[in-house]
Ligand SMILES: Nc1nc2c(ncn2[C@@H]2O[C@H](COP(=O)(O)OP(=O)(O)OP(=O)(O)O)[C@@H](O)[C@H]2O)c(=O)[nH]1
């Protein structure tokens with residue numbers, strides 16, 4: 660059950676089209692949280708917190724830091740002191756990968772009673788102004804996918820090669836897995852707590868981009884109501900990319916093994932949350 664939503668500029672031009680219109684029952688959101696994995700993002704975390712609270716004052720932020728060596732941890736502790744009870748840190752011993760960072764973050768946030776969990780990169784590629792749209796859409800859908808590839812979505816300042824890798828990655832995964840979601844590798848997504856519980860995140864084994872693909876695959880297989888919302892994805896503002904050839908190759912290979920979890924997901928999605 661997938662629906663696409665189109666940005667105002669496209670709606671006003673008459674481009675609005677919808678696919679599947681079956682919505683999940685409407686809910687209220689009481690305790691939303693943005694989960695940001697960090698590895699050496701010292702120059703990004705401070706401005707990011709400012710931008711998030713400027714866009715959505717009533718939200719919490721959890722950084723999952725993998726023992727960054729550039730002062731990110733100390734910076735996050737400063738931010739926690741400036742925003743008591745609103746900024747949190749989950750510290751891990753070393754660079755253990757994006758996938759396990761998110762699973763640990765999801766578990767931590769759910770244990771705190773958070774009911775809307777939003778994935779976001781630390782490097783300002785994702786615009787906090789979209790959070791309000793995500794939270795609004797999450798009232799009626801099990802998951803909201805920030806999409807560069809639905810109508811109205813875009814990337815900014817990306818090299819031709821980077822665009823090709825990203826678009827090929829989504830097309831390749833969609834074809835192999837038979838998925839309808841257009842942006843499979845993107846990391847700006849919102850999940851209802853019940854969605855993550857019912858797709859059993861403890862079973863997720865992927866890292867890097869394949870983590871994003873696996874989560875979306877499990878959600879679609881479980882019949883969740885998913886909406887794609889257009890986003891503008893910007894190049895990172897500061898610091899170094901952690902993207903590597905190994906992560907791209909892991910994603911390409913992992914997609915094939917994801918096919919075999921179809922039956923496993925069908926079973927676990929029947930388990931009450
Ligand atoms: N905790 C943790 N965070 C990570 C790890 N790898 C990457 N990250 C964070 O995950 C987010 C996405 O990583 P990026 O390096 O921006 O990857 P990308 O967006 O694909 O690549 P660029 O935008 O080109 O930098 C950033 O906030 C990183 O700091 C990791 O192993 N552990």
Ligand SMILES: [Mg+2]
Pocket residue numbers: 780782784895
């Ligand atoms: Mg990035």
